[in-house]
Amino acid sequence: MLPVALLRRPGLRRLVLQARCYAEAAAPAPAAGPGQMSFTFASPTQVFFNGANVRQVDVPTLTGSFGILASHVPTLQVLRPGLVVVHAEDGTSTKYFVSSGSVTVNADSSVQLLAEEAVTLDMLDLGVARANLEKAQAQLAGAADEPARAEAQILVEANEALVKALE
Amino acid sequence: MLCRAKRGLSAGPSARIQSIRTIQKIAKSMKMVAAAKYTRAERELKPARVYGTGALALNEKAHIKGPEDKKKHLLIGVSLDRGLCVAALTPAGKEVVLVGIGDKIRGILHSTHADRFLMSFKDVGRKPPTFGDASVIALELLNSGYEFDEGAIIFNRFRPVISYKTEEKPIFSLNTIASSESLSVYDDIDADVLQNYQEYNLANIIYYTLKESTTSEQSARVTVMDNASKNASGMIDKLTLTLTVITKELIEMISGATALD
Numbered sequence: 001m002l003p004v005a006l007l008r009r010p011g012l013r014r015l016v017l018q019a020r021c022y023a024e025a026a027a028p029a030p031a032a033g034p035g036q037m038s039f040t041f042a043s044p045t046q047v048f049f050n051g052a053n054v055r056q057v058d059v060p061t062l063t064g065s066f067g068i069l070a071s072h073v074p075t076l077q078v079l080r081p082g083l084v085v086v087h088a089e090d091g092t093s094t095k096y097f098v099s100s101g102s103v104t105v106n107a108d109s110s111v112q113l114l115a116e117e118a119v120t121l122d123m124l125d126l127g128v129a130r131a132n133l134e135k136a137q138a139q140l141a142g143a144a145d146e147p148a149r150a151e152a153q154i155l156v157e158a159n160e161a162l163v164k165a166l167e
Numbered sequence: 168m169l170c171r172a173k174r175g176l177s178a179g180p181s182a183r184i185q186s187i188r189t190i191q192k193i194a195k196s197m198k199m200v201a202a203a204k205y206t207r208a209e210r211e212l213k214p215a216r217v218y219g220t221g222a223l224a225l226n227e228k229a230h231i232k233g234p235e236d237k238k239k240h241l242l243i244g245v246s247l248d249r250g251l252c253v254a255a256l257t258p259a260g261k262e263v264v265l266v267g268i269g270d271k272i273r274g275i276l277h278s279t280h281a282d283r284f285l286m287s288f289k290d291v292g293r294k295p296p297t298f299g300d301a302s303v304i305a306l307e308l309l310n311s312g313y314e315f316d317e318g319a320i321i322f323n324r325f326r327p328v329i330s331y332k333t334e335e336k337p338i339f340s341l342n343t344i345a346s347s348e349s350l351s352v353y354d355d356i357d358a359d360v361l362q363n364y365q366e367y368n369l370a371n372i373i374y375y376t377l378k379e380s381t382t383s384e385q386s387a388r389v390t391v392m393d394n395a396s397k398n399a400s401g402m403i404d405k406l407t408l409t410l411t412v413i414t415k416e417l418i419e420m421i422s423g424a425t426a427l428d
Contacts, residue, residue: 040217040220040221042218042221044214044218044297045211045214045298047213047217047218062360063357074352074353075353075356076356076360076361077360077364078360078363078367100367101367102363102367104225106224106225107228108228110224112221112225113221114218114222114367114371116298116367
């Protein structure tokens with residue numbers, strides 16, 4: 001398994017536009033009321049949800065995509081590039097693309113979704129994603145040694161996920 | 168009498184006032200620079216805090232504890248290269264290995280604990296720390312292969328209004344987490360997944376403590392420069408007063424001498 005730290009992709013960086021900061025005060029990670037989920041979703045530079053009560057969250061992990069509802073069994077997972085869909089209590093849903101990260105579901109129904117990089121889909125450009133995918137595939141074909149192959153493989157997977165998310 | 172007074176003036180308050188004014192100008196401009204850096208640091212700290220709190224949640228909610236007979240310690244001190252506020256490290260006994268983030272830690276502890284340093288990171292603090300920086304640090308730590316029983320990261324947590332508090336957060340080794348009883352609550356965790364998760368979390372914790380320490384540092388600089396500038400003002404006032412007194416005495420002396428003539 002590759003160290004997650006390798007999952008920083010130059011390709012994704014070029015696609016991401018300036019992220020705006022969301023100001024929130026810090027408190028210890030919130031616990032949830034009975035039957036409720038306390039959902040925290042953040043990247044190092046931006047907070048999307050902080051202790052919010054949402055109905056369901058779909059996350060892409062290394063072992064497959066799964067949906068998290070309140071009272072989900074506690075688990076630790078590592079994310080792979082893909083779509084996170086947050087279903088709010090009122091039925092609306094928002095999609096985010098994440099590069100990598102981790103998700104923790106605790107016994108008290110609190111969920112911490114930490115993404116290395118996360119953006120809403122309107123920040124991404126399908127044309128650029130397709131171009132990056134081709135470049136990544138070329139890089140994989142020309143990779144000389146194991147580390148180079150691994151990096152190229154990651155680039156390809158990330159860009160494939162990006163293209164799939166935007167189509 | 169006149170000659171004595173003249174000598175006193177050239178080496179006296181006037182020249183000193185000039186030099187203190189210069190110092191005051193420097194202090195004021197350094198304060199402005201620090202204030203700008205502080206504003207940015209505090210702004211970037213807000214999301215970093217939510218992110219860091221999320222990262223630390225597992226340790227706290229799962230009540231993970233280190234093994235009872237803790238033999239090997241790892242202490243990570245987070246500061247900046249030119250630190251005004253430095254997280255105090257007291258490596259006590261046992262086998263303790265130090266990691267310094269920021270040249271200042273290495274500088275302070277070098278004379279007494281040089282042999283205990285596993286690694287030291289410099290070029291910290293000139294630009295605002297990014298997650299990339301934290302990843303680099305985490306990767307080096309993991310690749311060093313040093314296996315520890317218990318670890319802690321010591322940093323300065325920023326507090327409003329413009330103050331900070333040295334704090335310590337525990338860092339658990341992969342073994343400790345994997346064998347922790349409370350972890351069995353978590354469903355079906357693959358060893359590989361757990362390792363990835365832990366490595367990512369180490370970077371998260373380092374990122375968070377870097378952001379807190381940077382904000383504390385810049386806020387301390389603002390305070391120091393502000394004090395320096397105010398002190399300078401105070402000194403200028405006192406010296407101006409002295410100068411006024413001397414000038415008055417001179418005038419009296421001169422008019423007195425003229426009267427005698």
